[in-house]
């Protein structure tokens with residue numbers, strides 16, 4: 001098959017766009033579509049400072065690379081979860097992020113969960129009754145938001161792709177999770193201490209972000225996190241892939257159709273956010289879930305509370321957080 005834009009051999013055919021492209025024509029197409037999504041949802045401008053949450057995987061590293069290539073001011077933020085496994089998952093992931101940081105000349109901030117919470121994710125899982133992913137998700141959301149606030153970033157960007165978003169939407173519709181449906185959108189505006197969050201890759205399939213990474217020689221971690229349960233999500237992804245195969249464009253139509261009616265799921269009154277009495281970050285309770293998790297972990301470990309995370313003033317928080325940057 002030939003490239004639609006030049007006589008070279010195509011490396012990818014995208015049936016949903018009825019488009020075949022060669023390696024040379026692929027990146028310009030991909031960047032153009034990224035820019036269109038950013039504008040469509042008014043995600044950010046070239047005056048904004050963007051913090052890209054990078055995990056070492058293909059989606060987030062491609063996003064960082066693409067935003068830099070488009071001329072945006074984008075730095076990376078890596079959370080070292082302390083997950084080893086047989087292939088030293090966290091170490092490898094961090095290394096891939098460092099490599100891209102050096103290559104594009106943008107700053108990579110690294111925060112270690114073991115230092116912030118008092119234990120790495122595998123130990124937190126053992127010390128609490130929570131699943132690894134539940135504790136990990138809570139910690140990542142908290143640290144990302146707090147870092148963006150303290151280091152004065154305007155927006156947090158994540159590499160969620162179309163396959164992720166559609167599988168989550170499918171699951172939320174299947175279980176009528178109204179609260180989650182209300183918040184599933186490529187842009188969540190800043191409010192009461194919560195930084196703006198955006199997903200510029202929301203219209204790209206996993207295959208498209210993989211091809212971007214390969215064409216641009218971005219080294220990424222191919223192994224999944226050893227805690228990735230994924231069984232249910234994977235079965236939804238398989239099901240949706242079959243539907244997409246039969247009728248290309250189904251996933252995009254499903255997602256766009258939902259975005260148009262999403263307002264129906266808006267909660268009449270979102271719970272008011274107040275500053276956590278321990279750390280000052282926004283929460284609906286007196287003490288936020290992150291601080292409660294730290295207390296639990298440190299009580300179980302018989303440690304004294306870490307001054308960096310509990311009962312600290314905002315000015316010293318800034319010092320502590322920014323000192324983690326690399």
Ligand code: SF4
Pocket residue numbers: 081121132133134136137225226227228229
């Ligand atoms: S799979 Fe779970 S534990 Fe692993 S990085 Fe993702 S959320 Fe964290």
Ligand SMILES: [Zn+2]
Pocket residue numbers: 003004005006007008021022023024025
């Ligand atoms: Zn071409």
Ligand SMILES: [Zn+2]
Pocket residue numbers: 276277278279280281287288289290291292
């Ligand atoms: Zn707190």
